[in-house]
Amino acid sequence: MHIIARRAAKSIDSPVLSSLCTSRLTGSRRLCTMANHSPEQVFNKPKVELHVHLDGAIRVQTILEVAKRRGISLPANTVKEMTPLIIVREPATLSKFLGKFAEYMHVVAGDREAIKRIAFEFVEDKAKEGVIYVEVRYSPHLLANTQVDPIQWNQEEGDLSPDEVVRLVNEGLREGERAFDIKARSILCCMRHMPSWSMNVVELCKKYRDEGVVAIDLAGDESLNCEANSEHRQAYEEAERCGIHRTVHAGEVGPPTVVKEAVEVLKAERVGHGYRTLEDQVLYRNLLAQDMHFEVCPISSKLTGACDSDFTKHPVITFRKDKANYSLNTDDPLIFNSSLHDDYSIAHQFMGFTEEEFKRLNIKSAESCFLPEEEKRKLLDKLYDAYGMTQSTAF
Numbered sequence: 001m002h003i004i005a006r007r008a009a010k011s012i013d014s015p016v017l018s019s020l021c022t023s024r025l026t027g028s029r030r031l032c033t034m035a036n037h038s039p040e041q042v043f044n045k046p047k048v049e050l051h052v053h054l055d056g057a058i059r060v061q062t063i064l065e066v067a068k069r070r071g072i073s074l075p076a077n078t079v080k081e082m083t084p085l086i087i088v089r090e091p092a093t094l095s096k097f098l099g100k101f102a103e104y105m106h107v108v109a110g111d112r113e114a115i116k117r118i119a120f121e122f123v124e125d126k127a128k129e130g131v132i133y134v135e136v137r138y139s140p141h142l143l144a145n146t147q148v149d150p151i152q153w154n155q156e157e158g159d160l161s162p163d164e165v166v167r168l169v170n171e172g173l174r175e176g177e178r179a180f181d182i183k184a185r186s187i188l189c190c191m192r193h194m195p196s197w198s199m200n201v202v203e204l205c206k207k208y209r210d211e212g213v214v215a216i217d218l219a220g221d222e223s224l225n226c227e228a229n230s231e232h233r234q235a236y237e238e239a240e241r242c243g244i245h246r247t248v249h250a251g252e253v254g255p256p257t258v259v260k261e262a263v264e265v266l267k268a269e270r271v272g273h274g275y276r277t278l279e280d281q282v283l284y285r286n287l288l289a290q291d292m293h294f295e296v297c298p299i300s301s302k303l304t305g306a307c308d309s310d311f312t313k314h315p316v317i318t319f320r321k322d323k324a325n326y327s328l329n330t331d332d333p334l335i336f337n338s339s340l341h342d343d344y345s346i347a348h349q350f351m352g353f354t355e356e357e358f359k360r361l362n363i364k365s366a367e368s369c370f371l372p373e374e375e376k377r378k379l380l381d382k383l384y385d386a387y388g389m390t391q392s393t394a395f
């Protein structure tokens with residue numbers, strides 16, 4: 001099998017793989033040993049990532065440096081001491097996981113330099129993982145300290161608006177693209193518990209659609225609000241009216257009705273996670289027939305408690321068997337202490353993914369990305385080329 005490229009890689013000693021594998025809740029020992037000691041990297045080829053949160057993908061070192069510069073005291077001063085305070089090691093709940101953002105968001109929120117920096121460094125980190133196209137998402141309101149009600153993370157009112165946050169992230173991503181030769185676009189998140197922000201989110205999507213913002217998302221705790229509030233619905237209606245692309249976190253921990261609503265009411269073109277779709281076979285078959293894209297995040301789904309902690313029972317195995325349209329993504333690599341290589345390794349080692357399937361899912365990801373058609377075509381050509389395929393031999 002040619003799937004494994006022999007190369008020294010970060011994933012070799014990946015803390016997440018060893019912690020996931022030594023967990024009593026995970027699969028077999030043989031696979032664990034392989035994950036811990038294998039000097040090999042799964043699928044060392046260009047990749048596309050569609051579901052990753054900017055504020056869940058910050059470097060711990062950056063958090064420490066920004067805190068120091070701003071005179072913000074943290075409970076730890078080194079990466080080694082700070083990391084355990086931020087990460088989730090064992091399967092928890094989505095609500096508990098979301099609480100982890102409070103450990104560090106106050107450090108970067110409201111700070112222009114930090115926001116631009118995290119966007120730039122994000123692109124560098126993705127380039128190192130072999131990602132050639134990424135769509136990164138965040139809530140501008142969670143990083144602002146004015147023109148947002150309520151101001152988050154106990155910040156004092158300042159002068160950084162959600163609008164300026166978007167401009168700063170755009171700049172950081174653009175500089176990252178130039179420096180690391182990959183393409184990065186962004187998705188702006190509405191938050192389930194903050195419907196009053198949503199119209200502003202869609203307005204920002206419209207304003208910055210020519211500067212790298214490609215879509216709107218609805219994130220946050222689906223377990224608390226199963227039905228989208230009318231303000232979210234209005235924002236999505238406006239997005240559709242203006243041709244802004246749409247994705248929605250749905251069926252991660254919420255029931256299949258959330259997925260149905262996302263697709264039928266919010267007119268989502270992709271589903272964030274979507275695991276619980278499988279509980280409604282009629283809905284699932286319909287979505288398969290529509291070639292709906294599922295943004296799957298394996299490690300995340302275990303640590304948020306969204307899926308069974310045994311990876312050999314993961315819904316993406318069914319997606320693969322059914323030749324569904326899905327991507328593999330990290331979601332929040334900071335909090336899961338993971339990398340995209342780790343997610344691919346899990347898919348390979350516990351779910352039997354082959355090189356053929358990795359190629360197929362990356363091509364489906366590119367087809368489902370929110371780039372304009374011509375740019376999408378170029379991205380697809382790059383992948384076909386890197387995978388030694390012509391379009392006629394495509395899946």
Ligand SMILES: O=c1[nH]cnc2c1ncn2[C@@H]1O[C@H](CO)[C@@H](O)[C@H]1O
Nearest residue numbers: 053055137138139189219220249332
């Ligand atoms: O897996 C997830 N499910 C739902 N919401 C999430 C997940 N990961 C992050 N966020 C939420 O999205 C916000 C904007 O990036 C994050 O601040 C977090 O609250």
